[in-house]
Amino acid sequence: MTIVTPDIVVQLRSQLMGLECWYASAGGKHVGSTFSLALGARIPREKPLENSAHPEEYRNYEGEANLVVWCTWRVDGQDAPESSSDDTDKGIESALGSLVGSRIVDVVVERPAWDLRLLFSPFHRLRLFCDHVPGDPSFDGNWELHTTKESYYFGPGVSMESESR
């Protein structure tokens, strides 16, 4: 595990820009409003997932980049919010599903807590609000990005780590 410097934001931006979201994994008992997005090329998994609730494609492939979100978030549409971590399961799955097929066209990471804003074509915005802070957070992390070579872990608080895959 390595502690990395803020120039990682530049790396993240270059790795995420232009990637298409092809699957949103969300919902289920005890999963809360956490979710993950598969982005970019399909990369074969070392072993298929056993979870039959996912489509075959996701059981056998992950994205070239994979976003995993444990913190508070909101999806905005063109003129209004579409859903958030405060929403019902149905609303969450619908809004995240609306990101599938669209591409990331802008990436903003805000310090000190690594809040993330992704703009998807043509107009959806996904905003992550890193609300897990040191003390006694409900979860040991806010969000993660797994690429083919590296995994990045953001939070709680200002902490940020990466490791080679």
Added chain:
Amino acid sequence: MDNAARSRGLRPNQGILNMARKADIKAIDQIVKKVGLSKTQRRLLHDEITKQNHSFEEIRKIAEEIKKLYPNK
């Protein structure tokens, strides 16, 4: 957001739902730490329990299985 509820400006039991969600992810965090999953294994656990209806005991068993199946992750 549920369209019918949105149109009425209502979200029944939403406060209770949100408290339950925070409690849920805290419980998952505790399972991860108790079983001793790495962060990579934790991500696999999320994939394996999403869209399912597992109890916490079932989730703990899945976490232990992941630890065995992916020992070097």
